[in-house]
Amino acid sequence: MSNLLLEEMTWPEIKTALDNGFNKVIIPSGSIEQHGPHLAQLSDTVIAEASAVDLAKRLGKTLVAPVIRPGLSDHHLSLPGTISLRPEIFSGLIEDYINSYKNHGFKQFIMISSHGGNFSALDEIASKLSQKHPNLKFVTGLSLQDLLDLISSMEADENMPEGACGGHACDYETSVLLYLFPQHVRMDKARAGYVGKPTREVLDQIYKGGIAAVSETGVLGNPCYAKAERGRRYFEKEQETLFKTVKEKLNEQ
Numbered sequence: 364m365s366n367l368l369l370e371e372m373t374w375p376e377i378k379t380a381l382d383n384g385f386n387k388v389i390i391p392s393g394s395i396e397q398h399g400p401h402l403a404q405l406s407d408t409v410i411a412e413a414s415a416v417d418l419a420k421r422l423g424k425t426l427v428a429p430v431i432r433p434g435l436s437d438h439h440l441s442l443p444g445t446i447s448l449r450p451e452i453f454s455g456l457i458e459d460y461i462n463s464y465k466n467h468g469f470k471q472f473i474m475i476s477s478h479g480g481n482f483s484a485l486d487e488i489a490s491k492l493s494q495k496h497p498n499l500k501f502v503t504g505l506s507l508q509d510l511l512d513l514i515s516s517m518e519a520d521e522n523m524p525e526g527a528c529g530g531h532a533c534d535y536e537t538s539v540l541l542y543l544f545p546q547h548v549r550m551d552k553a554r555a556g557y558v559g560k561p562t563r564e565v566l567d568q569i570y571k572g573g574i575a576a577v578s579e580t581g582v583l584g585n586p587c588y589a590k591a592e593r594g595r596r597y598f599e600k601e602q603e604t605l606f607k608t609v610k611e612k613l614n615e616q
């Protein structure tokens with residue numbers, strides 16, 4: 364099958380896929396939020412879809428649900444354009460996706476996010492739904508801590524200065540976007556933001572006080588030296604790790 368996006372398929376194509384054992388669905392979530400002066404608001408959303416399609420190919424017999432475009436982004440609301448969903452709307456959307464798909468025969472639901480703010484909500488939704496539907500499987504991707512550790516190890520592997528991959532509109536995210544969707548990057552506007560270590564404490568400060576508490580431009584990291592070729596390596600490494608994690612979680616349950 365060449366197209367794995369459910370929203371681009373017809374119902375008979377989806378039925379044939381189900382008959383052929385495609386019983387896994389990835390539900391990607393992103394965000395529509397400020398990404399500094401140099402990346403478009405939909406950055407997480409387009410990365411989430413690309414990541415889901417790549418993961419679906421690696422897993423096999425897996426389709427991809429329409430991306431949930433806005434996410435939980437209260438901490439970015441101080442800058443224009445950001446949309447943030449109420450947590451109950453976000454979880455309600457995912458639950459309604461699942462209520463619809465489970466009646467068609469899908470049995471395994473993989474919830475991933477390219478936006479850190481969605482991670483803990485996804486874990487809660489997965490555990491709630493696992494109790495509600497014991498005959499179905501619900502798994503999430505990397506934990507926020509796993510992702511932060513992965514980004515800082517990739518930063519070191521690439522010999523980037525510490526803090527360049529701060530986690531938001533940084534060298535990592537800007538390079539990935541330059542690789543996947545360069546049309547959404549304005550490199551001439553890229554400036555360094557907060558370049559300290561993105562520790563748990565700093566993240567808590569951001570989630571409580573908003574991004575402006577640490578960075579005026581909304582950037583965590585330094586995007587000035589971003590390169591598409593490095594973005595390809597970042598993306599592939601992250602996808603390998605995501606695939607391994609999801610595969611293990613699917614086998615565990």
Ligand SMILES: [Zn+2]
Pocket residue numbers: 398406407477478531532536
């Ligand atoms: Zn982002």
